[in-house]
Amino acid sequence: MGLFNSRKTIYVDSDVLVIGGGFGGCGAAYESRHWGRDLKVVVVEKANIERSGAVAQGLYAINCYMGMQWDENKPEDHVRYARNDLMGLVREDLSYDIARHVDATVHMFEEWGLPFMKDPETGRYQREGKWQIMIHGESYKPIIAEAARKAATKVYNRIMVTHLLMDKKKPNRVAGAVGFNVRDGNFYVFRSKSVIVAAGGASHIFKPHSVGEGMGRTWYAPWSSASAYALPIQVGAKMTQMENRIVLTRFKDGYGPVGAYFLHLKTTTENAYGENYEPTWYDSIKEMVGDYVDHQPVPTCLRNHAFLQEVKAGRGPIRMVTKEAFKDPHKETVGWENFLGMTIGQAVVWASQNIDPKEINPELVMSEPYVMGSHATCSGAWASGPEDYAPDDYQWGYNRMMTVEGLFGAGDTIGGTAHKFSSGSFTEGRIAGKAAVKYVTDLGSDQPQVDEAEYENLKSVVYQPMENYEVGRNEIVAGTVSPSYLLPLHGLQRLEKIMDEYVGGTGTNYLTNEPMLTRGLELLSMLKEDLPYLGAESLHQLQRAWELQHRVITSECVAQHTLFRKETRWPGYYYRADHPKLDDTNWHCFTLSSYDAKSGEWEMEKAPVHHIID
Numbered sequence: 324m325g326l327f328n329s330r331k332t333i334y335v336d337s338d339v340l341v342i343g344g345g346f347g348g349c350g351a352a353y354e355s356r357h358w359g360r361d362l363k364v365v366v367v368e369k370a371n372i373e374r375s376g377a378v379a380q381g382l383y384a385i386n387c388y389m390g391m392q393w394d395e396n397k398p399e400d401h402v403r404y405a406r407n408d409l410m411g412l413v414r415e416d417l418s419y420d421i422a423r424h425v426d427a428t429v430h431m432f433e434e435w436g437l438p439f440m441k442d443p444e445t446g447r448y449q450r451e452g453k454w455q456i457m458i459h460g461e462s463y464k465p466i467i468a469e470a471a472r473k474a475a476t477k478v479y480n481r482i483m484v485t486h487l488l489m490d491k492k493k494p495n496r497v498a499g500a501v502g503f504n505v506r507d508g509n510f511y512v513f514r515s516k517s518v519i520v521a522a523g524g525a526s527h528i529f530k531p532h533s534v535g536e537g538m539g540r541t542w543y544a545p546w547s548s549a550s551a552y553a554l555p556i557q558v559g560a561k562m563t564q565m566e567n568r569i570v571l572t573r574f575k576d577g578y579g580p581v582g583a584y585f586l587h588l589k590t591t592t593e594n595a596y597g598e599n600y601e602p603t604w605y606d607s608i609k610e611m612v613g614d615y616v617d618h619q620p621v622p623t624c625l626r627n628h629a630f631l632q633e634v635k636a637g638r639g640p641i642r643m644v645t646k647e648a649f650k651d652p653h654k655e656t657v658g659w660e661n662f663l664g665m666t667i668g669q670a671v672v673w674a675s676q677n678i679d680p681k682e683i684n685p686e687l688v689m690s691e692p693y694v695m696g697s698h699a700t701c702s703g704a705w706a707s708g709p710e711d712y713a714p715d716d717y718q719w720g721y722n723r724m725m726t727v728e729g730l731f732g733a734g735d736t737i738g739g740t741a742h743k744f745s746s747g748s749f750t751e752g753r754i755a756g757k758a759a760v761k762y763v764t765d766l767g768s769d770q771p772q773v774d775e776a777e778y779e780n781l782k783s784v785v786y787q788p789m790e791n792y793e794v795g796r797n798e799i800v801a802g803t804v805s806p807s808y809l810l811p812l813h814g815l816q817r818l819e820k821i822m823d824e825y826v827g828g829t830g831t832n833y834l835t836n837e838p839m840l841t842r843g844l845e846l847l848s849m850l851k852e853d854l855p856y857l858g859a860e861s862l863h864q865l866q867r868a869w870e871l872q873h874r875v876i877t878s879e880c881v882a883q884h885t886l887f888r889k890e891t892r893w894p895g896y897y898y899r900a901d902h903p904k905l906d907d908t909n910w911h912c913f914t915l916s917s918y919d920a921k922s923g924e925w926e927m928e929k930a931p932v933h934h935i936i937d
């Protein structure tokens with residue numbers, strides 16, 4: 324019996340369990356209640372849904388809105404746009420499904436009190452770009468959270484979910500989840516007929532530009548710790564496109580967004596000598612990817628590539644030309660408000676570095692890679708598609724159900740569907756919620772059961788880092804390095820170094836190859852061997868320990884996928900130096916992986932990309 328087995332166990336029963344109360348999770352809770360009036364809908368969140376997830380600080384634009392009421396765009400147009408940006412590879416059934424429902428979601432947001440900017444002439448939502456509409460979004464998250472709170476039977480804040488529970492009778496069916504309260508340390512066993520994972524994407528699996536005390540300053544929220552992927556991976560759910568990591572152009576040091584600058588302020592970029600550098604790289608990009616370079620808009624990764632090549636050629640830094648735009652008082656206001664509504668840190672960085680964008684064109688930088696499924700890339704779980712639209716081999720059950728029965732996902736969790744952003748993630752949560760309710764209703768008396776032995780065992784596993792610390796700290800006379808345990812921060816730094824140096828981080832200019840990936844995987848497996856020796860001195864550190872566990876298994880998945888895809892499909896996101904060109908003949912396909920937790924083995928396969936829309 325371990326020191327921490329005396330922690331209280333709290334049991335919670337539900338019909339629909341939503342893990343993560345961000346945009347996907349709030350949408351899932353809202354819609355589950357709509358279709359399942361009498362069902363028990365529970366949300367479990369490691370922070371507090373009021374201000375959790377990627378939208379915690381607010382946003383300045385809703386990036387996915389068709390505008391069908393004004394004939395601005397059709398859902399098919401959005402699928403074409405996302406497909407083009409992803410160099411041909413998206414799940415068109417899933418993307419279309421979101422696009423056809425997303426406007427209704429946005430209209431609800433307005434009814435709930437989210438302030439939208441309106442075009443004074445037309446009265447329509449103020450467009451920032453073809454797909455983006457502008458909002459006063461500092462309170463975006465609390466407004467959306469309120470709807471979820473009212474819909475859910477109960478929201479459990481401050482509980483970090485560590486593992487999913489499987490059904491005692493059917494090996495491939497989910498039955499709930501376990502986690503611990505990060506404040507009082509109690510152990511939670513959630514028994515549920517269905518589970519929707521909406522736990523956000525992954526930052527800090529690659530080494531960030533910011534180090535030391537600035538390490539928390541990353542583009543993607545530092546608390547997005549890959550649970551969305553690790554939870555399904557651990558129970559054998561198939562994952563897709565995990566190699567498709569995102570790298571973004573952002574303002575240097577503060578990671579301030581550039582969308583409003585390009586789209587609304589109409590600013591451009593230039594190299595250190597004031598030249599437009601993108602045309603310089605046209606021929607060499609064409610050589611690598613063929614006609615994709617001629618597509619409009621030019622895919623994000625290719626623009627990244629031109630930026631990176633220009634810097635490598637010694638003509639950096641690349642700057643955003645703001646001096647002109649900031650002469651216009653309206654644009655100047657938008658430029659600053661854009662940060663104040665969602666990335667206050669960028670305004671602070673500029674102030675601290677004497678950068679007035681009216682006087683100085685600020686530097687841009689290419690971020691470290693992140694893994695996510697709702698922004699401009701599409702890593703995530705392989706999910707069943709909509710009944711009325713998905714081709715047969717994309718359909719094996721309920722909409723958004725993974726390859727594990729009863730396990731659904733939304734937002735960053737679901738793969739193959741880039742460009743859903745906040746509104747699309749909420750919409751996908753709604754789609755998953757509706758499907759989960761149907762699944763639960765159809766279950767009848769055939770209901771999943773958790774295995775007591777399984778969750779009791781997990782209870783000791785979950786608190787093991789605290790026990791390791793309690794016992795091992797006696798061996799330390801000074802400092803933090805112990806012969807018998809590894810602190811979560813040290814483990815994280817080791818992970819980031821491996822990913823950076825072997826799997827295509829900034830340290831190698833996003834470059835990798837088969838020998839590097841093979842060595843990276845060896846080092847990751849050595850790191851995995853050490854994880855049972857993590858030491859946590861507090862509940863806060865225990866959370867860090869489990870976040871690290873989730874990041875490591877996700878990183879392994881990313882490395883396996885990167886090794887499997889033998890081409891450079893997205894130059895500017897990463898490069899397979901041993902396969903430097905895009906290869907549509909062999910790789911116009913999805914990559915799928917499944918992990919066997921018992922053997923530690925990964926199985927990789929290809930799945931066809933069906934083009935449903937012309």
Ligand SMILES: Cc1cc2nc3c(=O)[nH]c(=O)nc-3n(C[C@H](O)[C@H](O)[C@H](O)COP(=O)(O)OP(=O)(O)OC[C@H]3O[C@@H](n4cnc5c(N)ncnc54)[C@H](O)[C@@H]3O)c2cc1C
Nearest residue numbers: 343345346347369375376377386484522523734735744745
């Ligand atoms: C920097 C940045 C800027 C963006 N800008 C825009 C924009 O301008 N416009 C736009 O429309 N979209 C924008 N997006 C995209 C949008 O934020 C995401 O698409 C959306 O938040 C994804 O929803 P999600 O539910 O998957 O993840 P999130 O909203 O991040 O929610 C995940 C939730 O899961 C919780 N969680 C994680 N792990 C666990 C665990 N183990 N146990 C319990 N809970 C857990 C988290 O605390 C969090 O609350 C931006 C994203 C980022 C990162």
